Amino acid sequence: MKSPDVSLGREQPDAKKRPRTKIARAAEAKEGRIMVGEWPHHSASIEKRRKGQMGREFAFRGEWESGRGGDRFGRFLAGQGLLLPRRAFSKFEMAFGLLSALCRSTKPATSHGIGRKVREVESSIMKSKHLILAGLVGMSVTSAHAVVLVQTLDPGYYNNNLGTILNLSNGNPHDSAQPFPVFDDSTVSFPTAPDISAASGILGNWLTTPGALNSNWSGPMSIPNSWTPGNEVAVIYKFDTLGAQNVVAKFGVDNGIYAWLDGNYIFGARAAGGVGIWEYTLNLGDFAAGTHYLQLLLEDHGGSNGYAVEITADTYTPAPVPDGGSTAALCGLAFGSFFLARRKRS
Structure with a gap:
């Protein structure tokens, strides 16, 4: 920016x-x-x-x-x-x-x-x-342009232990609308959340209590822009804020992405081809004071994959960090x- x-x-x-x-x-x-x-x-x-x-x-x-x-x-x-x-x-x-x-x-x-x-x-x-x-x-925090909160390779919480456990887990394996296919490259959107119960033991309570993740998660760490081809991975971005206005998340993904905000499903889609800048734009609205989590499942079923992200806000007020330096500053x-x-x- x-x-x-x-x-x-x-x-x-x-x-x-x-x-x-x-x-x-x-x-x-x-x-x-x-x-x-x-x-x-x-x-x-x-x-x-x-x-x-x-x-x-x-x-x-x-x-x-x-x-x-x-x-x-x-x-x-x-x-x-x-x-x-x-x-x-x-x-x-x-x-x-x-x-x-x-x-x-x-x-x-x-x-x-x-x-x-x-x-x-x-x-x-x-x-x-x-x-x-x-x-x-x-x-x-106000600048001439939007405040950049997250960019590609920025830190978050990461789970790369899913493997292919979600493949063909949602109904008819020959259905082109499968959220986790093994070969189909149709362009599909998913207004309702996919069934991810097959991976519940690996993901844990990541949607309900993201502040207490299980041992399959790592982080905060730099989120890679690619992963093992054919596998799925999960990502969480955490925002501690006193308030934010007009938060917008932009993604490019090969192949698919499924998104939740504070445990509530908001978007899902997959498409053929590589990473497009930007394929998907999500208007997340305003953030009230508190801690917010953007939870993502990244899907792949090809020989290569990729991931790009940019999350911005018109204004963003970070929450105070409860440490000695902050107390001394006050x-x-x-x-x-x-x-x-x-x-x-x-």
């Missing part, structure tokens, strides 16, 4: 052109991301307004001044190509500036005091930037807000 290039700001009339800073070069190196032009490092600020997909005005701002922390915050925002509401950017920029200033002013001798804690918090925040921007404040933001509030009162 490539966002359109955006040049930010206008050069001051009296400012001399200087060589690009390391920060500017790093931002420009991100192909298709927001780019920073030739700006003096110590005094320039940049601003660009865009219209969001829902008609709301978004702004990207960066105070590129040494010693305030805005350069770091602007740099990783530029690297991610994110557009944030102006107020949200200002608040986070202030928190980053505060933590950076405290870390620089704290001497190593106080390693057992506040200096060490602040440095740890800053490190956690930098590692948890997506969580800060999206999870903790409930803000959607504490860091709270600490920064408290410090700023005390400073204002004084």
Whole structure:
């Protein structure tokens, strides 16, 4: 996914052109991301307004001044190509500036005091930037184009122990509408779910309790784009989110695919020929807050096979990850807000 290039700001009339800073070069190196032009490092600020997909005005701002922390915050925002509401950017920029200033002013001798804690918090925040921007404040990750959630070879849960157990398991073996044939290359769609009870011992409760898979499953692991010819395999993609809008899944499969969302059958089809980009497009709708599972059976009955996938959303808010880094990041933001509030009162 490539966002359109955006040049930010206008050069001051009296400012001399200087060589690009390391920060500017790093931002420009991100192909298709927001780019920073030739700006003096110590005094320039940049601003660009865009219209969001829902008609709301978004702004990207960066105070590129040494010693305030805005350069770091602007740099990783530029690297991610994110557009944030102006107020949200200002608040986070202030928190980053505060933590950076405290870390620089704290001497190593106080390693057992506040200096060490602040440095740890800053490190956690930098590692948890997506969580800060999206999870903790409930803000959607929004870009100029759809957010890519899954691509070919991305990780998921994988079961390649099915073999050919499902072959001809659904009624008349000579029926061209068999979901798991051994030779027929008809183009067929399946509005109702196939009978997969023959593989229940191998698949386990993958449709009802996908969070507790049996030992035939592996993952999370990179999902291969091919598998043993003539066999079937099963795939699960897991989404932990605070909400997503307009989720769309696109597939190319040789030969067939059967899909469930949170255990509910939504689609099935098979066709002759190799992998087409994209043969099948599934509109999955919006995801409510929580954990969601896209469960797939990939079918093959020929001498070769293949699999390609792309899952996108207009907006996607990842759920907070319950680990130490996330907790430290939250504490860091709270600490920064408290410090700023005390400073204002004084």
